[in-house]
Amino acid sequence: MSETTIDQNAATEPQAKKKSASSRIWHYVPPNVPLKHAAYYQLPFSMWNSIKYLLRAWSPLTERFFILLVAIAIWTWFVPSLDRTVTFQFDWMFEVWLRNFILVLVIAGGLHLWFYTFRKQDDELRYDTSSLKSRAKIFHFKNQVYDNMFWTLGSAVLVGSLWECLLLWAYANGYATMINFSENPFWFIGLMILIPIWSGFHFYWFHRALHIPFWYKWVHSWHHKNINTGPWSGHAMHPVEHIGLYSDAVLYFFVASHPVHMLFNLLLHTIAGPTSHCGYDKLKISDAFKVQLGDFMHQLHHKFFDCNYGTYEDPWDKVFGTFHDGTAAGDKLINERRRMLIKKNLKKSRA
């Protein structure tokens, strides 16, 4: 999963479409294909490219920056004071849950209305035009959107809120060490920059474990029912997966932080879940103004299953040969790898 940048590559889009034979599979192939990991994972390492990458990733027109603003707004106006969070009490925990419920309803619900109910941009910039499934037995309520909404609002919001409550309790009781910007400005900013990288590392290994057959069968297959995805699919998961997804928040028991760091970290899941699964590369306000939302790397994972377990912020898909860069060559590589695995398993079963 990843976040947003305002589209500065609109002029290169037609070329990008021609560039990849994957456009036979996809209705729309984004201009950043062939996909690349963050600059700090490119060899030879370039400090200048890494700095440029970070400046772009944190520019005020990115989803990442928007998530930071939401984290600051929540800390300023919508978090119970730490004197109240010293003990677990229903009233303040309910407030946290209600605020997160409304936030997810507005973001996932708003995107669903924009793209799928009112079809504000038809299929423009949509990766895959196959419809979200209704009358499909595989989904709870036999309907993909109802199923996705149920697990998002019923489980993801609750689990994410419980993680937040646990950390607010820990800050209030000194189990999580609290710093502030004025006393530790360098660590405050440094940690903020590290959070998407930490979250990416955590996501890869947790997600990779979910693809072990036992866990895939009982837990992760719920998320993979969504071969094509919509905004509500981002958190359409087994509750066990929600617990693991948000568990990168344990970091704040071990490193000194401000609650804004913790909120930003949790919101990377809460907000980027719906945006990265929205099914469209960009939300088009006008020809000149488009907001990057979709995550083609993760969309490829939903389509092909055994590639792109991580994000642009971790190097492991590249290291372990499971990276699909969105091109026809990427299709070939993944198919070849799959054939080799089948061969290997056949040999094993005959031995």
Ligand SMILES: [Zn+2]
């Ligand atoms: Zn997904």
Ligand SMILES: [Zn+2]
């Ligand atoms: Zn998966």
